Amino acid sequence: MWRKLQRGSGARHLGPLQHRPSARAALPDDARGARRLLGGAREAARAALGIAAAALALAGCGGGEARAPNPLRALDERRAIEVIRRAMVQEGARPVLGREVDLVSGGKVRVDVGVQNRSYGVVYVTEEDAQALGAALPPPNGRDEKLRIVRGGPDGAVRVVLLYQQNYLYDDLVGESHERTTITAERELTRDVQDFITYARTQKFP
Numbered sequence: 001m002w003r004k005l006q007r008g009s010g011a012r013h014l015g016p017l018q019h020r021p022s023a024r025a026a027l028p029d030d031a032r033g034a035r036r037l038l039g040g041a042r043e044a045a046r047a048a049l050g051i052a053a054a055a056l057a058l059a060g061c062g063g064g065e066a067r068a069p070n071p072l073r074a075l076d077e078r079r080a081i082e083v084i085r086r087a088m089v090q091e092g093a094r095p096v097l098g099r100e101v102d103l104v105s106g107g108k109v110r111v112d113v114g115v116q117n118r119s120y121g122v123v124y125v126t127e128e129d130a131q132a133l134g135a136a137l138p139p140p141n142g143r144d145e146k147l148r149i150v151r152g153g154p155d156g157a158v159r160v161v162l163l164y165q166q167n168y169l170y171d172d173l174v175g176e177s178h179e180r181t182t183i184t185a186e187r188e189l190t191r192d193v194q195d196f197i198t199y200a201r202t203q204k205f206p
Helices: 002-008 025-061 079-088 126-138 182-202
Strands: 096-097 100-102 108-110 113-114 122-126 148-152 158-162
Touching: 079 096, 079 113, 079 122, 079 182, 122 126, 158 182
Parallel strands: 122 158
Antiparallel strands: 096 113, 100 108, 113 122, 148 158
């Protein structure tokens, strides 16, 4: 009867070498587990600090001074006159040698390129010209402003457009640092000459 109860009770029989683990025996394993968890937390903290330091370093690099713009040069007068003559031909006008004209506002300018059988023409105003004529010339137009047209001659019938040298700039650099090419400056000068020729025809300048 006792044997049946022992077999049928479902209780696990422990032999002489098998012992139920005590709470005290489990403590070393728990301590080791706690140390492993603490070590993992320290590693995570170190990694977070490393990421933060890298982010600060990148921010410091990105906050440097901006690169200075490239030094610019203006189209020289000789090249500008060639561009002006070519622009007139493209617009169907025949360029001729310029002449000196007395301005209504005072002072005297030399028309760099005139138009055959017409009284109007183009003056390429260099920095030296602007300084010499002073108040006789209007201030330079901005790149997005209307062109400056002044009158001259005995009765003010002569119209000349003032194309200021400082509006046609380029840099000497090459490659990725090249910001404004001579081609860009010459195209802008060509556009302004042709706009003036079209305007003169529309207004029926003599």
